[in-house]
Amino acid sequence: MTKTRFSPNTSGFMDIEDLRNALFAYLIAKQDNGEFLLRIEDTNQNGYSMDVLEFLFHILDTFHLTYDEGPKKEKENGPYIQSKRLDIYKKYAEKLVKRGYAYYCFCDEATLNKKRLDATDKKESFKYDGTCRNFPKDEALRRVTAGESYVIREKMPEVGQTSYRDFVYGDVTVENNILEDQILIKSNGRPTYNFANVVDDALMGITHVTRECVFLATTNKSLLLYDALGFQRPEFIHLPLILTKNSTKRNKRKNENNLMDLLNQGFLPEAILNYLALLGWSPKDTREFFTLEELIHNFDSKRIHTRPAQYDIKKLEWFNRHYIKEMKEANYLKFVRPFLEATYNLEGKTEEWIKKVLLLYKNNICFGAEIPLITHMFFQNTIDFEDKAVTFLNSDANIKNIVLQFRKEIKHLEIWKEETIKEVIEQVGKKWNAMGKMLYMPIRIAVSGVMHGPNLVTMIELLGKDTVLKRLGE
RNA sequence: GGCCAGUUGGUGAAGUGGCUUAACACACUGCCCUUUCACGGCAGCAUUCACGAGUUCGAAUCUCGUACUGGUCACCA
Numbered sequence: 347m348t349k350t351r352f353s354p355n356t357s358g359f360m361d362i363e364d365l366r367n368a369l370f371a372y373l374i375a376k377q378d379n380g381e382f383l384l385r386i387e388d389t390n391q392n393g394y395s396m397d398v399l400e401f402l403f404h405i406l407d408t409f410h411l412t413y414d415e416g417p418k419k420e421k422e423n424g425p426y427i428q429s430k431r432l433d434i435y436k437k438y439a440e441k442l443v444k445r446g447y448a449y450y451c452f453c454d455e456a457t458l459n460k461k462r463l464d465a466t467d468k469k470e471s472f473k474y475d476g477t478c479r480n481f482p483k484d485e486a487l488r489r490v491t492a493g494e495s496y497v498i499r500e501k502m503p504e505v506g507q508t509s510y511r512d513f514v515y516g517d518v519t520v521e522n523n524i525l526e527d528q529i530l531i532k533s534n535g536r537p538t539y540n541f542a543n544v545v546d547d548a549l550m551g552i553t554h555v556t557r558e559c560v561f562l563a564t565t566n567k568s569l570l571l572y573d574a575l576g577f578q579r580p581e582f583i584h585l586p587l588i589l590t591k592n593s594t595k596r597n598k599r600k601n602e603n604n605l606m607d608l609l610n611q612g613f614l615p616e617a618i619l620n621y622l623a624l625l626g627w628s629p630k631d632t633r634e635f636f637t638l639e640e641l642i643h644n645f646d647s648k649r650i651h652t653r654p655a656q657y658d659i660k661k662l663e664w665f666n667r668h669y670i671k672e673m674k675e676a677n678y679l680k681f682v683r684p685f686l687e688a689t690y691n692l693e694g695k696t697e698e699w700i701k702k703v704l705l706l707y708k709n710n711i712c713f714g715a716e717i718p719l720i721t722h723m724f725f726q727n728t729i730d731f732e733d734k735a736v737t738f739l740n741s742d743a744n745i746k747n748i749v750l751q752f753r754k755e756i757k758h759l760e761i762w763k764e765e766t767i768k769e770v771i772e773q774v775g776k777k778w779n780a781m782g783k784m785l786y787m788p789i790r791i792a793v794s795g796v797m798h799g800p801n802l803v804t805m806i807e808l809l810g811k812d813t814v815l816k817r818l819g820e
Numbered sequence: 821g822g823c824c825a826g827u828u829g830g831u832g833a834a835g836u837g838g839c840u841u842a843a844c845a846c847a848c849u850g851c852c853c854u855u856u857c858a859c860g861g862c863a864g865c866a867u868u869c870a871c872g873a874g875u876u877c878g879a880a881u882c883u884c885g886u887a888c889u890g891g892u893c894a895c896c897a
């Protein structure tokens with residue numbers, strides 16, 4: 347049975363690439379009726395911010411990437427948080443020492459670092475020289491029990507090469523002699539990523555290891571560990587990078603977290619998910635819209651790409667607009683209203699009015715946070731004219747007449763309704779011999795200050811007589 | 821610097837030797853619809869697949885070299 351895992355580390359909030367990776371891992375498992383597991387990799391620090399974890403659970407939940415095993419869903423392979431499995435790693439590391447695949451090392455960290463730096467300066471590659479590699483076992487053991495600080499290093503083969511076939515990238519071969527005797531257990535007793543990752547994946551029965559292609563070059567190290575531990579090698583599926591605007595992988599790691607922002611900005615989970623599915627993967631046909639359920643049936647891991655993908659917010663916006671358009675009216679209102687409330691005081695506005703205003707934009711907005719911006723004209727006291735609009739206003743002498751005439755007529759309008767307002771506009775048009783854009787645009791600008799907006803007649807009705815007159819007056 | 825990977829338009833991408841004078845989508849531009857604005861519809865947008873050689877009757881597709889981009893070489897994950 348196929349079993350995959352998502353194993354984020356706790357050093358930062360989950361971002362879009364993490365989500366995409368989680369999604370792919372989930373899909374690979376589910377398309378084969380397999381299982382999806384969650385594991386938290388937190389061996390690099392003494393603690394982690396609960397916010398990071400909470401956010402992670404929240405995201406997996408809102409995107410419906412339900413895991414079958416993991417924290418809060420303990421099964422026989424647990425615990426699923428690495429800091430709670432320290433004794434397991436220790437046990438396996440010791441086993442490797444016993445079998446001669448690993449050894450205790452007492453070399454001073456600072457000294458090694460200095461040597462490494464010197465080598466880098468000289469543009470030479472540095473490799474741990476293996477000082478402790480051939481210490482007699484009893485002596486090493488004696489020093490350990492005496493309380494001396496140590497790490498456990500893996501004995502890398504000095505000759506030969508390691509190769510494997512990545513599911514996405516194909517054959518990868520690396521010479522063993524460039525590999526350093528990597529550390530498995532650090533002097534603080536915690537395992538390194540490479541070691542914990544391998545032990546856990548093997549113990550938890552992961553059949554398909556998915557990870558960023560960043561690890562492509564170090565996969566041989568993992569492979570050698572699988573072999574030394576006597577575990578069966580899993581299938582490796584490396585995933586292409588997602589590049590955000592001017593970010594390389596390096597500065598992305600620091601802080602960038604667009605996922606939380608995206609959600610706060612009013613991007614729908616189904617839109618984000620749909621878009622992300624197409625970043626690094628593409629279906630056989632030209633179809634673009636997929637729900638999670640549909641992805642499970644259509645996802646084909648053979649079609650995962652090798653080249654990195656550039657994240658493009660414009661396309662995401664397009665997806666989001668599509669999903670907003672498809673929402674039921676009631677859901678849309680519930681979704682979008684908080685954005686309005688957060689910015690404007692709605693006191694004195696009727697529910698009917700609010701609903702009408704919001705519905706005006708159902709087919710236009712790209713994301714929720716656009717609502718306050720786009721409805722600005724309904725709430726501002728004085729209007730700002732955009733440059734283009736001013737230019738238009740001055741482009742024809744007749745425009746002033748139209749606006750003045752409209753104000754005059756509308757002042758005496760008794761029944762304030764779309765139909766009657768429309769009649770007025772038509773009359774103005776007849777009187778000054780204007781039609782189309784030359785008729786509507788002057789009024790539109792005079793009333794809203796901008797050249798784009800919702801249907802003019804509806805807009806005027808919703809604006810209300812008082813406001814319209816105020817804006818038209820000098 | 822050694823090693824590994826990637827390179828089709830502004831973006832996502834299809835394409836696995838002839839059906840490709842390179843699909844589809846986003847963005848952009850123009851037109852149509854609408855007496856306005858959007859929505860919607862239609863059209864345009866890479867003589868060319870990083871570059872150079874080679875294999876072949878024929879190459880975006882296979883081979884080699886060069887360039888560029890990214891990654892990796894840690895008691896970070």
